Amino acid sequence: MQIVTTKRLKEILRAFKGKEMIVVGDVMLDHFIKGDVSRISPEAPVPVVAVNKEFFVAGGAGNVAVNLAALGAKPTLVSVVGRDAGGELLKDFLRKQNVNISGVAEDYDRPTTQKVRVMAEQQQIVRFDRESKQTISHEVSAECMRNFNAALTQAKGVILSDYGKGMLSDNNIKTLVAACRKHKIPVCVDPKIDNFKKYKNITCMTPNTKEAWEGSGLAPKSGEQAMENLGWKILKMLNADSILITRSADGMSLFEKGKKSPITVKATAREVFDVTGAGDTVISVFTLALACGAKLHEAAVLSNYAAGIVVGKSGTATVTPQEIEEVLP
Numbered sequence: 001m002q003i004v005t006t007k008r009l010k011e012i013l014r015a016f017k018g019k020e021m022i023v024v025g026d027v028m029l030d031h032f033i034k035g036d037v038s039r040i041s042p043e044a045p046v047p048v049v050a051v052n053k054e055f056f057v058a059g060g061a062g063n064v065a066v067n068l069a070a071l072g073a074k075p076t077l078v079s080v081v082g083r084d085a086g087g088e089l090l091k092d093f094l095r096k097q098n099v100n101i102s103g104v105a106e107d108y109d110r111p112t113t114q115k116v117r118v119m120a121e122q123q124q125i126v127r128f129d130r131e132s133k134q135t136i137s138h139e140v141s142a143e144c145m146r147n148f149n150a151a152l153t154q155a156k157g158v159i160l161s162d163y164g165k166g167m168l169s170d171n172n173i174k175t176l177v178a179a180c181r182k183h184k185i186p187v188c189v190d191p192k193i194d195n196f197k198k199y200k201n202i203t204c205m206t207p208n209t210k211e212a213w214e215g216s217g218l219a220p221k222s223g224e225q226a227m228e229n230l231g232w233k234i235l236k237m238l239n240a241d242s243i244l245i246t247r248s249a250d251g252m253s254l255f256e257k258g259k260k261s262p263i264t265v266k267a268t269a270r271e272v273f274d275v276t277g278a279g280d281t282v283i284s285v286f287t288l289a290l291a292c293g294a295k296l297h298e299a300a301v302l303s304n305y306a307a308g309i310v311v312g313k314s315g316t317a318t319v320t321p322q323e324i325e326e327v328l329p
Contacts, residue, residue: 015292017072025061025161027079028113061161067284070318078103086112103147157291162192186290231255268308
């Protein structure tokens with residue numbers, strides 16, 4: 001593997017501040033209701049949760065934008081919410097996290113995607129969703145594309161965050177990638193399995209091992225050779241510049257067009273507490289590093305350090321440049 005010096009990693013980290021970035025994708029409102037259980041309801045055989053804490057955070061593409069803001073970048077979110085209370089709560093949260101929401105359109109005909117989780121003693125009791133998976137209308141899509149093009153004049157990197165809620169239609173994917181290529185801006189994708197093969201000509205895709213196998217259409221196999229075959233197949237299938245497969249305890253494998261062998265980056269986490277949102281952190285750091293002029297393998301090393309930090313935190317967490325710098329050798 002090519003050696004990346006600590007000095008070089010620090011240079012990249014310090015270039016994060018103020019970098020204009022765009023996140024396009026499906027935004028959602030994560031609503032957590034937490035409490036204690038001490039009895040069963042007399043009305044039905046279900047636990048009664050005595051609520052003692054309730055809060056809202058941004059999920060999906062919103063969490064990617066929040067990650068970028070925590071890293072010191074200036075993210076603009078291009079997405080759609082409903083004209084409802086959930087949409088207002090979500091936009092208010094994003095504003096407070098220093099995310100530019102000027103690119104978020106409102107749609108009268110669909111609800112804001114919400115995931116409501118009822119938790120007791122860290123155990124999820126039930127989750128209920130409010131959402132539409134229909135492709136956004138032509139009018140709303142056109143508004144989002146106008147918002148994207150306006151932001152693109154200043155942007156240095158683009159992340160497509162696909163959760164299969166209708167924002168990233170076939171036509172939008174092609175238009176977004178073509179615009180990034182035209183402006184020579186890195187465009188990286190966190191894929192939804194259903195749309196996996198639609199992301200042609202991108203800079204990078206960052207699937208986890210499970211997503212990589214499912215997206216490729218191959219049956220999962222064990223061993224390093226099987227992983228290598230998988231990575232090269234996806235790279236060729238998408239005509240991508242690179243594929244970064246995140247592999248939990250086995251670190252990451254970077255497959256780069258024109259190279260004969262992948263680069264494997266070993267995991268750095270000392271203790272894994274919660275992997276929630278780790279993929280959002282990886283693609284945020286990776287793409288932001290590329291936007292700052294990092295080479296692909298440098299961006300992979302830096303995102304691996306960031307992932308090692310965030311999995312040691314509880315819940316959907318973010319990481320700062322200072323935290324990353326502290327764990328560098």
